[in-house]
Amino acid sequence: MDEREHFRIQMMGFLDDELSDEDRRAFVERCYADPELATELAQYRRLHDITNSMVLREPEDFEYERFFSRVAARVERRLGFVLLGVGASVTVAFLLLELFFSDAKPMLKIGVGVGLLGATLLTQSVVRVWLKLRKLDRYQGVRR
Amino acid sequence: MGTDAADASDIRVIREVQAGRREAFESLVRKYMRRAHGIAMQFVQNSEDALDLSQDAFLKSFKAIGRFDTNQRFFPWFYRILKNTCLTFLKRRGLVRRLSLSATPDGEPDYELVDDAAVQPSAVLSSGELREQFWQGYEKLAMKDREIIALRHFQEMSYQEIADTLEIPIGTVMSRLFHARRRLKERLEPHL
Numbered sequence: 001m002d003e004r005e006h007f008r009i010q011m012m013g014f015l016d017d018e019l020s021d022e023d024r025r026a027f028v029e030r031c032y033a034d035p036e037l038a039t040e041l042a043q044y045r046r047l048h049d050i051t052n053s054m055v056l057r058e059p060e061d062f063e064y065e066r067f068f069s070r071v072a073a074r075v076e077r078r079l080g081f082v083l084l085g086v087g088a089s090v091t092v093a094f095l096l097l098e099l100f101f102s103d104a105k106p107m108l109k110i111g112v113g114v115g116l117l118g119a120t121l122l123t124q125s126v127v128r129v130w131l132k133l134r135k136l137d138r139y140q141g142v143r144r
Numbered sequence: 145m146g147t148d149a150a151d152a153s154d155i156r157v158i159r160e161v162q163a164g165r166r167e168a169f170e171s172l173v174r175k176y177m178r179r180a181h182g183i184a185m186q187f188v189q190n191s192e193d194a195l196d197l198s199q200d201a202f203l204k205s206f207k208a209i210g211r212f213d214t215n216q217r218f219f220p221w222f223y224r225i226l227k228n229t230c231l232t233f234l235k236r237r238g239l240v241r242r243l244s245l246s247a248t249p250d251g252e253p254d255y256e257l258v259d260d261a262a263v264q265p266s267a268v269l270s271s272g273e274l275r276e277q278f279w280q281g282y283e284k285l286a287m288k289d290r291e292i293i294a295l296r297h298f299q300e301m302s303y304q305e306i307a308d309t310l311e312i313p314i315g316t317v318m319s320r321l322f323h324a325r326r327r328l329k330e331r332l333e334p335h336l
Contacts (some may be wrong), residue, residue: 004156008322009315009318009319009322010318011322012318012319012321012322012325013303013318015301016296016321018302018303018314018318031289043336044325046335046336047325047328047329047332047336048325050274050278050332050335051293051297051325051328052280052297054278054279054282054297054298056182056185057182057191057297058178058182058287059181059191063195064177064178064181067177067181067195067199068170068173068174068177070199071170071173071177071199071202071203072170072173074199074203075166075169075203076166078203078206078207079166095272096215118246122330
């Protein structure tokens with residue numbers, strides 16, 4: 001980076017009041033010695049003022065209140081879903097154990113067993129593909 | 145409240161959430177929801193989507209808060225979640241394209257909106273030719289340029305806060321601001 005480029009970058013810190021005293025002094029001295037840099041400073045100062053005068057439209061207070069209520073409700077629901085999931089898993093596991101250790105007909109046991117095996121194979125296949133895709137380019141879905 | 149004090153209060157809240165008091169998380173939502181909306185707006189430029197995406201980001205951060213390292217600051221961590229949520233949303237809708245196959249010097253890919261029609265100028269308060277010119281120029285900037293300008297001007301962050309949020313050195317903050325402003329200046333040249 002040449003010296004002028006260095007000072008042009010320092011100009012940002014000058015405009016945003018983020019330079020140390022020493023850097024600030026060096027930048028001001030450079031501006032006195034380099035009228036082109038001083039002209040650029042005037043342009044960037046104008047841009048800085050224009051940018052500062054721009055305002056983003058904020059949602060109304062009631063929209064934020066609705067926003068807040070929704071987040072709070074979803075946080076609460078999440079706990080409900082976790083408990084529901086755990087409860088369902090425990091119940092299904094219990095029922096399966098009951099089935100396999102009961103006097104139920106062998107055909108029923110075989111049917112449920114084969115179904116379970118199929119579901120396990122499908123699940124592990126889906127999870128494996130999902131994990132593999134995650135390792136690849138995270139941005140492959142982006143149109144280039 | 146200073147930044148350190150604000151961070152300490154965030155961490156106190158997070159420890160409470162981690163200890164099982166999920167209601168404590170609500171104070172973080174209240175504290176950062178406006179800022180989150182402002183940031184999401186920079187990416188999606190649509191107020192309703194920005195609200196939805198901020199909501200999703202809060203939910204994701206709540207789910208992950210158990211793994212949050214309390215030696216870190218909350219906001220930069222949340223910012224990354226929010227930014228990724230917005231980028232994923234734009235990618236799924238085919239609204240962004242990557243600017244080049246290689247990453248930028250600071251190691252992150254950059255994006256621009258595919259279609260200007262995706263932009264809603266009504267999302268900003270604009271009146272007068274200069275304002276309209278400004279927003280038109282601003283909306284055409286690449287996402288990284290908009291991001292750094294927004295953090296500085298609309299979120300009023302210091303260089304140190306920007307550096308922490310984007311995980312880049314302060315020197316890089318300054319040079320990214322310079323390049324972003326230079327490109328914006330080119331678009332507003334007649335007015336400067």
